[in-house]
Amino acid sequence: MEGGAVSDGIPRGRDGHVLQPLWVWSPETIEDIQSKAELGRYTNRGLGMTKRPPHFEDLTFVPCTLSRVPLEGYRETCATSIEIGGRHGAKPIKLSTPITIAGMSYGALSRNAKQALGMAATRAGISTTTGDGGMLDLEREASDQLVYQVLPSRYGFNPHHLRMANAAEIVVGQGAKPGTGGVLLGAKVSPIIAEARQLPPGVDQRSPVRHPDFVGPDDMQIKIEELREATDGQIPIYVKIGACRVPDDVKLACKAGADVIVIDGMEGGTGASPDSLMNHTGIPTMAATVEAVAALREMKLEGVVNLIVSGGIRNGVDAAKALALGADAVSIGTAAMIALNCNRPIYLEDYEKLGTVPGACHHCHTGLCPVGITTQDEDLIARLPADEAADRVEGFLNSMTQELQMFARACGKNAVHDLEPEDLRAMTIEASAITGIPLVGTNFAFRPESFAQAVADAMAAATTNGHKAPQGAH
């Protein structure tokens, strides 16, 4: 061997010995440093985090056997619908299945993508959501139930659109990057998008994170009152929060008067954001769900203030686990995009031009989406006929509903909202500690209160048996 080489995926030196990469200075880290050195700033990209967080994947269902009786799997009725947002007498959003389409901006997404999501939501009997860039006419027409976002930027915000909406959602933060606004790089700020946002075309748009007209939770209470006055109290007010200090944030949002709270975990997606924020801010959706439910329970507002959780929900299984932990519904963004066609292996030459491949493309920020979803290029948009794309999203939504019902029936429930923590077991100590659900094979939840109880039980047993309690155990 003349020089170093890679054989069978293993880097080897001249003499054939294995060259060990360093953990700190891994090939990924080296590339990251060198690309930043070239770029002169942080790196932006789309989609979401690259790390694996503690996840719903770490939970498993324990369906009925002898101790509980299941419902007949593919036949018996299993209810899925829920109404949310009626806390203050507004007309609630009616979800035929506990899923919503998350806010994604017209600008980050093409008009065909927004229209298709609206059509699919309508066919499935659920709601969809606008985004940073206002309400698109096509989207309003396509969507029976449309949630209008009130974002810090207020790009394209129009009170007439607010009054046409079925709910309003104050966005305090986003799971992918809580504490920071989004980015829409110049390539996507086309003349049409620029006009919709009242911006100069081609500008690198960096959205603000603080609302322009209020600061803290007490102020937000007045903002909520303003939104109610503007809509004559007819529509529910949601508050969407990037998952961080969830117990405090949930309580503050309840106090401010939210009808619905949306908690977006760190797995949540984005059209474009600094890579470092996506991987290093926020907490996972599973953990956020547990904390949000506990906070609502503490305030005796469980089921009164509705809870939607989002961030990396991939299918009906994740949704079922979120519901079992206490969420009223889940919201999907990236999964809906993938159902549209995101990362589908077609137009391979255009993936190649972007320097990526289907299955690992997160180049939403470039505006050159090969499948016409995250682009404003007319030729690329034409690759996503809205009606066909809506069919795919509808199909995916239906599959999620079926999966939800499948797990509920297996657990003996005739409504998906009857799923409960007892239906779950944790596959890892970490998931057990986060959720309070017993670890498989132990019937023991790795939480401080469980340890305290175990010590108390041991002391009681020792006393009963006439043994002296261990010293220091009290």
Next chain:
Amino acid sequence: MATLTSEIDCSAHTTREINQAIKRAAADGVPEIRLTNPAARHCLAVAVMTPIHVIFDGPVGWYCGGMSDGGRITVNGSCGWSVGENLMSGSIEVHGNGGSSAGATLRGGRVFVAGTTGARSGISMKGGTLVVGGSVGYMSGFMMQRGTMIVCGDAADGIGDSMYEGTVYVGGSVHSLGADCVEAELTDDDRALLAAELDPHGIASTGVDWKKLVAGKKLWNFSKHEYDAWRGAL
């Protein structure tokens, strides 16, 4: 036949009742509605979408006239934060002082505050005109996108920070410019605009050392060769 003026004593009604009464009066073609005892209540005259002259005799709270389109609102008193936020068209005149975020995200129309306003006045303006007879607080005009802000008094630190477009005129002193906010030459067109906006309010536009502030546009698109401009903005 609608009467020329309707009058409501706010102290006897909920905010919802007051706002509904304003909207009903506007829909009925009543040209003017006078509201007494507003007592700094929040969210008054929000989203008034039909032309009518709404007069408040006394101070109002937050969001007065917010999200309105086409009406005329007069406040004979001071106002709280975010007066006229996201106003689409029409006018709001406050004959007193304003709070922070006056005219936030204004998209059209005119907001006039005779006295002084707080921090972030004219934040994220997307059009329209904000006139402040007195001074404005910290970071006013932050991320302004379009429109015109006229400050007859002083501008506190960080005026016009990260402006995309739009124009800020300051008659008094400028404590410091925000990131990428630069001074431009005042033209005859600017002087004419200032006269047209200020004369109706009885404020002299001549004999004043106006500073015209605009976006430097260095923050429009990132350049690693202009890192000093981006140091505080990234």
